[in-house]
Amino acid sequence: MAILGKCLLFYLKYSAEMKQLYQAESPNLKGVPNAKQVMEKVQLVGDAASREVAKFLESCVPGIEQHFRSIGVIRRLRTNLAETWHQEFLVSAPRTKNRRFRVGVCLEVDPPSWVPYVWSRGRRPAGDAIIRILGRKGEHAGGADWTPGSVTLPRIEIQLDQPAEFDALVSQVVRAFKPLTAARVKAICGIYRYPSPS
Amino acid sequence: MRVQPTVSAEFLADLDAVCPKTDGGDLPFAFLNDLDAAYTHAQSTLPQEPSLKELNSLAEDLLAWRKSQQRLLQQYLAKLPDDDPSVSPMSLFATMDYGRLETAHTRALAWLLGKNEHGFGNQLLEALLQHVLKDRRIRLTKEAKVEAERSIPDGRRIDILADCHWEEQGQEVALRLVIEAKIDAEEGHEQLAVYDRWLRKHPGAGKVLRVFLTLEGREPKTALNPWQSLRFVDLASTLNHAASGLKELPGYHFLRYYLTGVLRDVCGAPVPIRKDSENPYAAVEYLGSVLSMTEAEDEHGHPG
Numbered sequence: 001m002a003i004l005g006k007c008l009l010f011y012l013k014y015s016a017e018m019k020q021l022y023q024a025e026s027p028n029l030k031g032v033p034n035a036k037q038v039m040e041k042v043q044l045v046g047d048a049a050s051r052e053v054a055k056f057l058e059s060c061v062p063g064i065e066q067h068f069r070s071i072g073v074i075r076r077l078r079t080n081l082a083e084t085w086h087q088e089f090l091v092s093a094p095r096t097k098n099r100r101f102r103v104g105v106c107l108e109v110d111p112p113s114w115v116p117y118v119w120s121r122g123r124r125p126a127g128d129a130i131i132r133i134l135g136r137k138g139e140h141a142g143g144a145d146w147t148p149g150s151v152t153l154p155r156i157e158i159q160l161d162q163p164a165e166f167d168a169l170v171s172q173v174v175r176a177f178k179p180l181t182a183a184r185v186k187a188i189c190g191i192y193r194y195p196s197p198s
Numbered sequence: 199m200r201v202q203p204t205v206s207a208e209f210l211a212d213l214d215a216v217c218p219k220t221d222g223g224d225l226p227f228a229f230l231n232d233l234d235a236a237y238t239h240a241q242s243t244l245p246q247e248p249s250l251k252e253l254n255s256l257a258e259d260l261l262a263w264r265k266s267q268q269r270l271l272q273q274y275l276a277k278l279p280d281d282d283p284s285v286s287p288m289s290l291f292a293t294m295d296y297g298r299l300e301t302a303h304t305r306a307l308a309w310l311l312g313k314n315e316h317g318f319g320n321q322l323l324e325a326l327l328q329h330v331l332k333d334r335r336i337r338l339t340k341e342a343k344v345e346a347e348r349s350i351p352d353g354r355r356i357d358i359l360a361d362c363h364w365e366e367q368g369q370e371v372a373l374r375l376v377i378e379a380k381i382d383a384e385e386g387h388e389q390l391a392v393y394d395r396w397l398r399k400h401p402g403a404g405k406v407l408r409v410f411l412t413l414e415g416r417e418p419k420t421a422l423n424p425w426q427s428l429r430f431v432d433l434a435s436t437l438n439h440a441a442s443g444l445k446e447l448p449g450y451h452f453l454r455y456y457l458t459g460v461l462r463d464v465c466g467a468p469v470p471i472r473k474d475s476e477n478p479y480a481a482v483e484y485l486g487s488v489l490s491m492t493e494a495e496d497e498h499g500h501p502g
Contacts, residue, residue, distance in 0.1 A: 010253055016477035017260040028483070031266045033259050041256040044248045051245060110477075123382075124299070140295060143466065148298075148382050 002166040004158065005052030007045050013160050015109035022046035047082075053107055054081035056114075056170070060105055061087060063174030068103070071182035077102075092189055093182070099189035101130075103180070105173055113155040114169060116176035117141060121192040123148040133187045137179050153177070267478040274485040275473050281445075281454060283438055284485065287470045289459035290452070297463025300381045304357040305346045306456050307379070310437070311360060312344030316449020323360060325440035326433070327375065330409060330426060338364050350396045354389070357411075361402050372404030378418075378425075379411040381464055390421035397423070413465060431467070434460045435488050 011018050021027045021042045029035045061076060068074035068091050075090045086106035092099060101120040108115050118138065120126040126149040127140050134151070141150035156172045158164050180188075217229045248256070278285065289297060296302045310316065311323040320338045327336045344360040358377035363370060376397065378390065390410075397406050408425040410418045415429035434457050441457070444450050461484075462469040471481040 006250075006253065007248065010257070014257065014260050016479060017263060020479045028479075031270070032263050038256065038259045038263075041248060041252055044246055045253065045256065047245065048247055142297065142463075 004056070004164040004166055004169065005048065007048035008052040008056075009158075009160060009164070010045055011049035012109055012112040012158060015112070018042065018046060018049075019109070050082040050085070053085050056166070057081045057085075057087040057105060059166070059170045060173045063170065064089065064103070064105070064177055067174065067177050068180070068185070071180075072185045091180075091185060093186040096186070096189050099193055101188050101191070103177060108155070111155075112158040112160060114158070114173050115141075115155050116153040116173055117150055118153065118180070118188065119147060119150045120188060121149060126191050127151050129191045130188055133184050134179055153179070264476075264478065267482050268474065271471070271475065271478040271482050271485070272473045274482065274489060275471065277489060278485075279442070283434070283454050283457035283469070284461055284467065284488070285470050285472075286454055286458040288455050289462050289469075290455035291459045292463050297459055298381050300357075300379060300383065301347070303381065303460070303464065304377070304379050307377070307433075308344050308346035308358045308360075310449070310453060310456065311342075311358070313341050314449075316452060317447035318444055318449055318453075320362075321444065322437055322440055322453075323362065323375075325436055327362060327373075327407075329432070329436040330407065330428065334366070336364050338362055339370070350393070352392050354386075354392050354396075356393055356396075363403070372402065374402030374404070374406045375409065376406060377409045377411055381413065385418060385420045388420050390418050390425065394422040430460055430464045431484075431488075434465070435492065439492055 011022075021029075021032070021039065022045075027039070029039070032038055058081060065074050065076065068089070072091060072093045077088045077090060079087075081087060086104055088102050088104035090100050091103050092101075101118060103116070103118050105114055105116050107113075118130050118134075120130060122129070124140070130149075130151040131138050131140070134153075138151040138153050141152045153176045156169060156176065158169070217225060220226055275285070290306065291297045291299060291302050294302075310318070311320070311326065313319050320342045323342055323344065324336050324338055328334060340363040342360050342362045344358065346358055348356040348359040350356060356376055357379050358375070360375040362373045362375055365371070374397070376393065378393065390408075394408075397408070406423075408421070408423060409428050410416075410421075410425040411428045411430060411433060413430055415427040415432070417427055418425045437453065438457050441450065441453055444453070458469055461467040467484045468475065468477060468480045471485065475481055
């Protein structure tokens, strides 16, 4: 049984410290014991955790693509997953090229969870419409890191006190998008109309 | 125990094609040497993984750091009153899921700055002017008219507009304060330029003070005239400091919840801050800057 990588689990357990020391552009080392050695290890753990995040997200891609291909059109937006820690896709209903929205998966550290989400242009009213279309199976994504119009689907929590099975988590992430049926994809596409290419 | 690698039949067939076995059935010595060199090189370029020992030692250091920061946090919290907005669990607009709704914030701010049912008179406006204008002692001599969402031509609306009057060295000073706030949105096309053109024609009774209120105190991109940048956290700190003299007035708790919302929902501060917080770092940084600002304002004789 494959489980989530040990460095990612370490990162999630000490996310407050790793955020300060690994993610910050110029970390404030005031009060950090053995600062030089700590920073070397933090770099090592942070890099390894990033690779483990990328591996997980990569594993979610086929299932998500398969679901949306069966009901519409999906295009993966390629980024360096080890840097972004999230994977996004453009989704549209068949024959609606200038009407599309985004779905994605990201990792949140507090509480530790994989977060599947849907986003449409149109800011908060678009988020309201997505929640309505999904039959209240989502909520506005709050906080400065989220673009208005983002709606999170039920989060998949990562238990830190027991081995987190890799494949089971991937399946849960893929399953989280099942409520996006063909009819709902079409309805979400209708929220915002992109200008036709001239 | 040495682990035997499992390789596919397809790989073995390909290997046989590129490197036929010797008569004795073994792979050629030169090929095995090359394979060994390639393996050694590949291992040296593989990303490093920390050992369990390294993870345990790092965990110990991080926990020690967390404890030292928690101690510092407790020292900071001891300096705050019990009803400080940064320790309050309630945010005014989050209860309505409007924590980052710009119009909710600007309308509430305009209401707080003006003379309304809260009973503050224009004291918060005075505190804000004193913060923005620095080293001036401002006591308004006339009730300031504060408007939210002031309509101007082109279908635009200025977030907050206030006409203020006070005396300085025996002279009456008139000032039109204009505040444009941005939480998530960027400026609209030529947005501040439109405001600037309108303000040139409608400057009020004296000078115009333009304030651009954002999370990070960024410079505006579309302005024709100079706009003074103001961070939401500095606005909150200024109003909070002035609030200490308003505790008995009807609007005091409304103001507290508003400020909690600004800190938590707009600035992303870890509010409510608790002394046993598992993430004391952002709280220590935030409280450290707020307390140092408060001390600096006290030295300059801030109202309130």
